[in-house]
Amino acid sequence: MAHAEQLKQTGRYPGCRWSPSPNFGSRPQNSKISLLVVHNISLPPGQFGGPEIEQFFCNQLDPAGHPYFETIASVQVSAHALVRRDGSVIQFVSCLERAWHAGRSCFGAEEECNDFSIGIELEGTDDIPYTPEQYQTLASMVRLTMMAWPDVTPDRVAGHCDIAPGRKTDPGPAFDWPYFSALLADQEIA
Incomplete structure (x- = not known):
């Protein structure tokens, strides 16, 4: 419970590397955290392990670094956190912020x-x-989120495709929702 209380107070997941993004704002005054959205990203597309995702969320992506980057370098977006292929996490925005x-x-x-x-x-x-490391880490983060904000329930964990159908497809058919749901139900937070 200490980790959940820490998350609720600070908005930061324990054990994550902090890399603050300038792309955030305040939540509306009466809003309550009640949904968790799962996304995917790779930069360059289909490549893993480089610094480009972090650079993108921090407005530091070099447009000359790859032809695709020219089309997105000026876009200002962020996520609260990124789970790398090895299960490590970089957090960009406090969960208390939008x-x-x-x-x-x-x-x-x-x-x-x-x-x-x-x-x-x-x-x-x-x-x-x-x-497997990504599923384990994501399940831990979701359980911790549900403990900190009880309005986030298993039926309020959605893919980007679910909240923006026709516009977004992630996390895509590669994401094994039944496996993740089973893992989430079985996992306990220390």
Whole structure:
């Protein structure tokens, strides 16, 4: 429970590397954290392990570094955290703040999901399997989030594709929701 209380007070997941993004804002005054959104990202597309995702979320991506970067270098987005392929985590925005991860979105009748959600990116693509370490880390983070903010329940953990259908496809068919749900149900937080 100490870790959940720490998360609720500081907005920072324990044991993560902190790399603050300038791309965030305040949550609306009466909003309550009640949704967790799973995303994926790889930069360059389909490549893993480099510094480019962190550079992108911190507005430091070199447009000359890859032809694709020219199209996104000026885009200002963020997520609360990124789970790398090895399960390590970089956090960019405090969970107490509004990260810019969902864009135009709705969950049920609730619009503008950035206002009330936490966004976690997995280093990956829609069609490459995620690693066991990523599933373990994500399950730990989600359980901790649910302990800190009880309005986040298993049925309020969604993919980006679920809150922005037709516009977004991540985390894609490579994400094994039944496996993740089973892992989430079995996992305990120390």
